[in-house]
Amino acid sequence: xxxxxxGAQIMCEALIRENxxxxxGIPGGAIMPFYHALPEYASQxxxxxxxxxxxxxxAAEGYARVSGRVGACVATSGPGATNLVTPIADAWMDSTxxxxxxGQVGSALLGTDAFQETDITGITLPITKHSYxxxxxxxxxxxxxxxxxIASTGRKxxxxxxxxxxxxxxxxxxxxDVPMDLPGYRPTYEGNARQVREAARLLAEAEHPxxxxxxxxxxxxxxxxxxxxxxxxxxxxxxxxxxKGAFPDDHPLALGMPGMHGxxxxxxxxxxxxxxxxxxxxxxxxxxxxxSTFAPHAKIIHVDIDPSEIGKIVRVDVPIVGDxxxxxxxxxxxVEPRDRSSWLAEIREMQEQHExxxxxxxxxxxxxxxxxxxxxxxxxxxxxxxxxRVITDVGQHQMWAAQLIEWRDPGTHITSGGAGTMGxxxxxxxxxxxxxxxxxxxVICGDGGFQMTNQELATMRQEGIRNVKIAIIDxxxxxxxxxxxxxxxxxxxxxxxxxxxxxxxxxEAYGHRGMRVTDPAEVAGAITAAWDHDGxxxxxxxxxxxxxxxxxVPQGRSxxxxxxxxVAE
Amino acid sequence: MRSxxxxxxxxxxxxxxxxxxxxxxxxxxxxxxxxGPSETPGIARMTVVVDAEHVEQVAKQLYRLIDVIxxxxxxxxxxxxxxxxxxKVHAPSASRADIVALCTIFHARILDAGSHSxxxxxxxxxxxxxxxxxLVRPFGLKEVARTxxxxxxxxxxxxRTATLTAAEESELDxxxxxxxx
Ligand SMILES: Cc1ncc(C[n+]2csc(CCOP(=O)(O)OP(=O)(O)O)c2C)c(N)n1
Ligand SMILES: [Mg+2]
Numbered sequence: 001x002x003x004x005x006x007g008a009q010i011m012c013e014a015l016i017r018e019n020x021x022x023x024x025g026i027p028g029g030a031i032m033p034f035y036h037a038l039p040e041y042a043s044q045x046x047x048x049x050x051x052x053x054x055x056x057x058x059a060a061e062g063y064a065r066v067s068g069r070v071g072a073c074v075a076t077s078g079p080g081a082t083n084l085v086t087p088i089a090d091a092w093m094d095s096t097x098x099x100x101x102x103g104q105v106g107s108a109l110l111g112t113d114a115f116q117e118t119d120i121t122g123i124t125l126p127i128t129k130h131s132y133x134x135x136x137x138x139x140x141x142x143x144x145x146x147x148x149x150i151a152s153t154g155r156k157x158x159x160x161x162x163x164x165x166x167x168x169x170x171x172x173x174x175x176x177d178v179p180m181d182l183p184g185y186r187p188t189y190e191g192n193a194r195q196v197r198e199a200a201r202l203l204a205e206a207e208h209p210x211x212x213x214x215x216x217x218x219x220x221x222x223x224x225x226x227x228x229x230x231x232x233x234x235x236x237x238x239x240x241x242x243x244k245g246a247f248p249d250d251h252p253l254a255l256g257m258p259g260m261h262g263x264x265x266x267x268x269x270x271x272x273x274x275x276x277x278x279x280x281x282x283x284x285x286x287x288x289x290x291x292s293t294f295a296p297h298a299k300i301i302h303v304d305i306d307p308s309e310i311g312k313i314v315r316v317d318v319p320i321v322g323d324x325x326x327x328x329x330x331x332x333x334x335v336e337p338r339d340r341s342s343w344l345a346e347i348r349e350m351q352e353q354h355e356x357x358x359x360x361x362x363x364x365x366x367x368x369x370x371x372x373x374x375x376x377x378x379x380x381x382x383x384x385x386x387x388x389r390v391i392t393d394v395g396q397h398q399m400w401a402a403q404l405i406e407w408r409d410p411g412t413h414i415t416s417g418g419a420g421t422m423g424x425x426x427x428x429x430x431x432x433x434x435x436x437x438x439x440x441x442x443v444i445c446g447d448g449g450f451q452m453t454n455q456e457l458a459t460m461r462q463e464g465i466r467n468v469k470i471a472i473i474d475x476x477x478x479x480x481x482x483x484x485x486x487x488x489x490x491x492x493x494x495x496x497x498x499x500x501x502x503x504x505x506x507x508e509a510y511g512h513r514g515m516r517v518t519d520p521a522e523v524a525g526a527i528t529a530a531w532d533h534d535g536x537x538x539x540x541x542x543x544x545x546x547x548x549x550x551x552x553v554p555q556g557r558s559x560x561x562x563x564x565x566x567v568a569e
Numbered sequence: 570m571r572s573x574x575x576x577x578x579x580x581x582x583x584x585x586x587x588x589x590x591x592x593x594x595x596x597x598x599x600x601x602x603x604x605g606p607s608e609t610p611g612i613a614r615m616t617v618v619v620d621a622e623h624v625e626q627v628a629k630q631l632y633r634l635i636d637v638i639x640x641x642x643x644x645x646x647x648x649x650x651x652x653x654x655x656x657k658v659h660a661p662s663a664s665r666a667d668i669v670a671l672c673t674i675f676h677a678r679i680l681d682a683g684s685h686s687x688x689x690x691x692x693x694x695x696x697x698x699x700x701x702x703x704l705v706r707p708f709g710l711k712e713v714a715r716t717x718x719x720x721x722x723x724x725x726x727x728x729r730t731a732t733l734t735a736a737e738e739s740e741l742d743x744x745x746x747x748x749x750x
Contacts, residue, residue: 121583125586125590126590126594130634130635130636150635183612184578184636184637184638185635306633307629307633308629308632310629311625311629312629
């Protein structure tokens, strides 16, 4: 027997060579040769059959976000491939390393509107870091190598490999030691030494400096380095939504989250600071508010691995292109320590002044089950237990989770931030559960988002997954949209009231455990029971329907203009 | 205001599409685009002229594309610019001599002649092409085809006080990199 094998076999071997252990996907005509080969590699390559390709894509993202490795998903051509568009866009916005493999119609049929032909490389062009259309099996080894390299280096992101059916079927002898052909791709990791010195000088001279940490700190493994810099310089640290966990929320220098739903004292500190070091964040508009009014007195140092992020939203005084961890380490070495206790005290005073008005932080006096009850109990129990990750969906429940839970470790808070993709959490938990079988994977989602992708509960059942616990903050509304309608559109609740099935029964129907909680006194017991239960659990927390997330900065306004109670401050 | 960007791009299917797509995304109108082989085999040079003022961000995003090897914003550089046009002009014997005279002034070449028309070729700056086109238009302009502008930074003139190292020399001869941050 010769070394000749099919393109499909080469694809499987290429995935194994890239250390892929699990693939999330759904088969179909154009990817059938690949699925035909798959069982031969079953001992090394686990396939998880999802219920929707969107779920497969988010599962791969969840896997990547908790493991730091590349997530892989697979789909057939046409509708299979287009169902992957949302998770690809999500991975693009959150810089998640993802390789999506799609089958394509035979090369002779390309461009003829053949059955289930869609131009998926064309459709995903603006939302992929790179993509390939492969018609020749001899290209497969190089293409897979490049794809995984591109997805996992520099600013991480999604790469699509579209393989025609005939390329999967054709036989050839694979040549594995082909060099990559990427002359235009050389990510910069080491920050320019002169810029680092300049940044260190600015930080040392600053009276009121702040550090803002984004997801780059987490992806680069820079948590320790951030802590070292903060502690050496005494500079207070803000963590963005995607930076949650990069710096422990219970650290004396931790201030909290900035932006649209950030704390008052954090946004005030930004507006007052004289030097702002943004490391690994991209000044999303949910962080900056009206960008021209953001941090008006600050010299800005921006550390980002992607040069195209620098100067995109705000003016930057010291740009540093590089890996967050390495630049943080270089800065720590270069910077002179200085006493910053009076600045910190000033911020803490601001915080205290506002604390009594921060009713949003505590539950109001009412007998109804408040979302806050759930977060308070969860935070307390999670702190005792450890060994968990939390994946949130998109909406009010997501912002409460970011605000009300103390995040302490990188990779424990996972959410769809840039794209804000409802339906992300349940399938992402599937992927996270497979990557971290010894941890408890909590989902906190809304009743709206849950209903977008909850069919992956069946996948969890089929795969024998037992470590996913889902808390639905069930308010009977597309809550975040309803809140905007309440605050900015005279309570015109258009298209936001929402019913659902009996979520507890639904969970049972899928073969998991279901619970319903309506009484504040039952919250902690339910969370504990779910944690202890050997199997997946869905808890339907039927909460006060019109609770709001505060503070809120109305869209397009300066982050100085925060609403804390439905009236502008 | 027009901006000119030149980029070196790997000669791959879809590479040009990706590059051009970045201008589309911003809603920038592409005034002209010229693509052809560069000095390096397998690498194409694209010159884009856009009707937009602030293209630094697009230039950076272009650079982010895997297939893009180098990007230069030539807008504010001292450059040599050229574009070629073919013009088919209505030219009965009554007006033919006047058209030929214009061609002589502009150093344009007459490529072909029929009983009622001439085909003229002119390579010059885009602005001069515009002027020439306006001048022949009254004679009856039947067809115009333009290649799109290409551009190259002028060589640096500097007193040779000392011998330069190879690195310094290449720095001198190379366009300033707008992305060197
Ligand atoms: C796929 C998708 N569709 C629509 C939206 C717009 N959107 C943002 S938040 C939200 C409401 C989410 O409702 P729910 O899941 O119940 O969460 P809640 O806000 O009530 O906590 C909607 C519709 C979105 N982010 N994603
Ligand atoms: Mg809801």
